[in-house]
Amino acid sequence: MECQSILIKNTIIIGSEIKKSSILIENNLISKIDDDLSSNDADEVINGEGKVLIPGLINTHTHLSMSLMRGLADDMPLDTWLNNYIWPAEANLSGEHCYAGALLACAEMIKSGTTTFNDMYFFIDDVAKAVDESGMRGMLSHGMIDLGDEEKRKKEFKESIRIINKCHNTSDGRIKVSLGPHAPYTCSMELLQWVRRKADELGVRIHIHVSETEFEVEQIIDSYGARPFEYLDEIDFLGDDVLAAHGVWLSDSEMDIIRDKKVKISHNPISNMKLASGVSPVSKMISKGINVSLGTDGAASNNNLDLLEEMKTAALLQKIYNLDSTLLSAQHVFEMATINGAKALGIEKELGTIEVDKKADLTLLNFNKTHLTPYRHPLSHLVYSAQGSDVDTVICNGQILMQHRKLLTLDEQEVIQQAEEASKDLLS
Ligand SMILES: [Zn+2]
Structure with a gap:
């Protein structure tokens, strides 16, 4: 699912500082980080309330x-x-x-x-x-x-x-x-x-x-x-x-x-x-x-x-x-x-932090979870309390790969089925 622009609205962004804001992705780049971005600015809008955004x-x-x-x-x-x-x-x-x-x-x-x-x-x-x-x-x-x-x-x-x-x-x-x-x-x-x-x-x-x-x-x-x-x-x-x-x-x-x-x-x-x-x-x-x-x-x-x-x-x-x-x-x-x-990997000019003009590789985690409550320091929760299954949405190179835990580029059941068969064949 390719979008020209994606807006993630009102989310906690772990960037150069940790703050609640909105972020606009245009093509494959982060183009704006601003509190005043409006939903009209983007083809796709993701509600970031209760979520935390980190670099992929x-x-x-x-x-x-x-x-x-x-x-x-x-x-x-x-x-x-x-x-x-x-x-x-x-x-x-x-x-x-x-x-x-x-x-x-x-x-x-x-x-x-x-x-x-x-x-x-x-x-x-x-x-x-x-x-x-x-x-x-x-x-x-x-x-x-x-x-x-x-x-x-x-x-x-x-x-x-x-x-x-x-x-x-x-x-x-x-x-x-x-x-x-x-x-x-x-x-x-x-x-x-x-x-x-x-x-x-x-x-x-x-x-x-x-x-x-x-x-x-x-x-x-x-x-x-x-x-x-x-x-x-x-x-x-x-x-x-x-x-x-x-x-x-x-x-x-x-x-x-x-x-x-x-x-x-x-x-x-x-x-x-x-x-x-x-x-x-x-x-x-x-x-x-x-x-x-x-x-x-x-x-x-x-x-x-x-x-x-x-x-x-x-x-x-x-x-x-x-x-x-x-x-x-x-x-x-x-x-x-x-x-x-x-x-x-020699790609730090393009990736690894959330900054304007860097590539839009982003991971949005749902913090509305029992094991992430009360909301306190998001980095502490990320490292010591969060689990992989808390990841809600993933964007790579400006493309949404998963939204609300549903893979968009791959058919999850088909991937699992194929892997089961390949493993049986490999070990037979
Ligand atoms: Zn190894």
Whole structure:
């Protein structure tokens, strides 16, 4: 449902200040924020009374199509989880599976207020098709793994370039493509150095997993005589266009490297807790001035894609781990899920805050709920009390994707049905 202009009237706007006002969207941009906007000014009017408007949430690390593996294997060690369940399932993956899984993930993310995500997986053409249909904004990457095998490496290079040529900057600019070397322990030095060169040459970003588990850090020390971020720095891989997911096991000097090279970290607390990977030193990184954003990781290790839940967990985890309840305030954690996410993807000039002339990616939450009463500080309620199901309306790039919890770009029942069938087929 495409409108030339949308007016959201009389709502609490979490912008540079928190205030009740009205907001006008024209085409894909926020054009006015003003108390006096009249209903005559817009094609579509949304009543914002009793609601709170935030920037569309930004999930900076996920694997959409893994939604098909939700609940497949819980409560087991990471290596058993990967070797006995996830990798065998992934060996059967087809483009149709990835399409169905990505559609399911998009529907789930829209329903919990996310408008932008950063994905790494396989069959990216099919993922892009789902993202295009959903109306969401996504940065996609083909996950590259060579395990030192030259033939495999060449195939990964070819596929990454093919996907960039085919999908980068498509769907009115909503879909972008980055390079996705899986991790330093699954990718050879040759692969990583090629990625660095290509990223510079093509002007695309880099998405990688680094230091999720203590075991992989030991592997890198054994192979290269340095910790992962030291090694990546030595081979000149790092830069402000690199987004590293997890960053759980970090030394102080690695954090200094991350800060100096302006590497962006995506913190995935629920996945890290569920797989018992460890606790990322997020508060320390923030105090050093490192940009830390939030990700859910795939639904196979979370087991949902709800960033509201992720915000609360991120705050609580830092508090309990450091036995300091003042750490990671509601304000901080909200920034992680919005503006820091935009910075992590290099789109902070266009997204991540509610400001005139920024892209109209907005999430409207219904605060007329028992668990959000009495109305007090909206940021506190958002982080500590709200749930994904409180999201009422979602707009991305000036298009309404969900209104009063009804998806407008996707047929929710059809998406669920398709995902059920794809999951059965994948695991048969
Ligand atoms: Zn991941």
